[in-house]
Amino acid sequence: MAEYTPKERLSRVLTGQPVDRMPAVCVTQTGTVEQMEACGAFWPEANYDAEKMATLAEAGHTVVGFEAVRVPFDITAEAEFFGCEIKDGTQEQQPSVIGHVVKTMEDIENLKGYDLSNGRINVVCDAIKILADKYGDELPIMGSMIGPFSLAQHINGDEWFMAIMTNEEFGLALMEFTTEFNVAYAKKMVENGADTMVIIDPTASAQLIGNEFYEKFVVPYHKKICDAMHELNVPVVLHVCGDTTLGLSLMETCGVDGISVDQNVDAATAVGNVKNAVIVGNLDPVNMLWNQTPEAIKEQSQKVVDAGIGLLAPGCGTVSKTPTVNLQAMIEVAKSHKY
Numbered sequence: 285m286a287e288y289t290p291k292e293r294l295s296r297v298l299t300g301q302p303v304d305r306m307p308a309v310c311v312t313q314t315g316t317v318e319q320m321e322a323c324g325a326f327w328p329e330a331n332y333d334a335e336k337m338a339t340l341a342e343a344g345h346t347v348v349g350f351e352a353v354r355v356p357f358d359i360t361a362e363a364e365f366f367g368c369e370i371k372d373g374t375q376e377q378q379p380s381v382i383g384h385v386v387k388t389m390e391d392i393e394n395l396k397g398y399d400l401s402n403g404r405i406n407v408v409c410d411a412i413k414i415l416a417d418k419y420g421d422e423l424p425i426m427g428s429m430i431g432p433f434s435l436a437q438h439i440n441g442d443e444w445f446m447a448i449m450t451n452e453e454f455g456l457a458l459m460e461f462t463t464e465f466n467v468a469y470a471k472k473m474v475e476n477g478a479d480t481m482v483i484i485d486p487t488a489s490a491q492l493i494g495n496e497f498y499e500k501f502v503v504p505y506h507k508k509i510c511d512a513m514h515e516l517n518v519p520v521v522l523h524v525c526g527d528t529t530l531g532l533s534l535m536e537t538c539g540v541d542g543i544s545v546d547q548n549v550d551a552a553t554a555v556g557n558v559k560n561a562v563i564v565g566n567l568d569p570v571n572m573l574w575n576q577t578p579e580a581i582k583e584q585s586q587k588v589v590d591a592g593i594g595l596l597a598p599g600c601g602t603v604s605k606t607p608t609v610n611l612q613a614m615i616e617v618a619k620s621h622k623y
């Protein structure tokens with residue numbers, strides 16, 4: 285079978301075409317302290333400066349060996365764009381959202397008319413441009429963003445779950461708003477050279493809100509993003525945290541190409557629960573990739589691959605203190621696997 289560039293290989297896997305072997309990619313955040321030390325671009329600066337962000341993303345390929353580059357490393361730039369208060373990250377920790385800006389329908393109206401050329405989302409687009417100029421012919425350029433449900437939670441706060449149960453009009457209006465933003469932002473990432481879109485929507489889980497609410501408050505919105513990306517021939521991978529086993533068939537109805545599942549999901553069951561979506565995952569980032577030996581990681585990787593997983597990868601964001609050799613153990617198993 286023909287040899288493919290990493291870019292062709294991943295694109296073919298996500299669109300259901302045959303390939304020579306499994307690509308070695310990470311759809312969740314890739315930044316680690318060892319990579320920062322190797323390339324000289326450190327958090328927190330690499331979250332705010334496009335050159336440094338691109339340099340650290342590049343280290344995922346040049347230092348670790350992933351066959352893709354991916355930005356950003358956190359999921360707060362979107363809430364920050366809308367004025368939410370952010371707790372700065374450190375060298376080892378990502379920033380987090382601590383203040384919320386939307387309580388009412390009027391608050392949503394007041395956020396409309398935003399200018400996408402402002403804020404840190406632009407830093408992400410600039411980093412994508414740098415990476416695409418350098419690697420765009422060869423490697424997949426993954427753009428990642430928080431998904432509309434978790435963004436709604438970021439800008440509304442902890443009452444978001446109560447809001448969707450008790451105030452449908454408000455809940456749907458906020459989902460419309462965040463989704464419209466997501467579509468515009470994703471298109472801008474693609475204009476800058478992203479060829480693969482990753483939606484990180486940690487709390488958009490049928491396990492948390494039930495199938496009925498998931499169908500109403502999540503599926504149509506994820507579908508809008510997927511449709512917009514597919515018009516541009518960009519495949520979409522969706523990551524949701526926790527045990528998504530029973531929600532997978534519903535998640536898939538939005539048209540997503542890949543679903544990234546975490547370590548709470550049994551890989552074989554996940555593969556059996558979807559029709560077309562490529563299942564991505566699901567090594568435990570803490571108890572396996574950070575804290576185990578390369579030998580143990582290879583063994584677990586082989587189990588996951590034997591279970592039929594489509595893309596072997598961390599089950600959630602890589603822990604910043606993860607040793608490079610541990611990630612390389614996973615990569616070795618991925619690259620040696622023929623479907």
Ligand SMILES: [Zn+2]
Pocket residue numbers: 486523524525526546599600601
């Ligand atoms: Zn996760």
